[in-house]
Amino acid sequence: MARPKSEDKRNAILAAATQVIAEQGLGAPTARIAKVAGVAEGTLFTYFESKDVLLNELYLDIKAGMGEAMMGAYPRTGSIEKRARYAWLQYVNWGVAFPDKRRTIAQLSVSDRLSEQTRAAGMRPFADINEMLEASIASGVLRDQPPAFVAAIMGSLAETTMEFIERDPAHAERYREAGLEAFWNAIARK
Known part of the structure; x- marks a missing residue:
């Protein structure tokens, strides 16, 4: 048995x-x-x-933890800027707290070893953010860009922010705010 x-x-x-x-x-x-x-x-x-099964389950495990960190108290109402700020700060804080998970998810996200079902399941915890982006684009608050592109901009700027926080933790707040400002300026209509 x-x-x-x-x-x-x-x-x-x-x-x-x-x-x-x-x-x-x-x-x-x-x-x-x-x-x-x-x-x-x-x-x-x-x-x-198999290793592919391990990688797919690892992706889902890390995304679930990231989703809990980012979406636990996500403000579903309020200004778009307030909600974008919340998502940004939670993501950066998660990435700084879990650098190995951040590095691993970055590699898994571009891997061809993940199934489409796994990718879709990994994005479910972030549905509120995606809906906010789509509504904000439709209403003209944000630039007309695909949500995946906005997410990629956020990811790139957040990664840079996290790297600088890791190197110079004494100035963490400065980097968080500068990264957020760059992100908001990249996605918001003027």
Whole structure:
């Protein structure tokens, strides 16, 4: 009779995969991930039938945590600028708090190893932000750009902001505000 799977082991494998991928990239061997997780490589494949399954589940796990951080108290009302500011600050704060997850999700996001279903599921926690962007574009508050393009601008500017905060934490607030200002100026109509 097969032993039941342990949530602790599954979580250890996901945490190890985050760390190893942040350090070595998506080509990191599963043997290394298993070693960091403290399990045998065969055990890794008991929990995830292939590396692609592991990568897809890792993406969803990181996106779920990011979604909780960003959307937990998201202001569904108020000005577009207030809501954009909230999303920006929560994303930057999450990325600074979890640099390995940030680096791993950046690699996973451009990987061809993720299924379209996984990508769609990973975006569900952010539906309110996407709706806000679409409504803001339609009403003329924001420039007429596809929401995915606006998200890419946010991601790029936020990544730069997070890198500067990591290098110079004493000036973190300055970088947060400067990044936000650049983001808002890039998307808002004048």
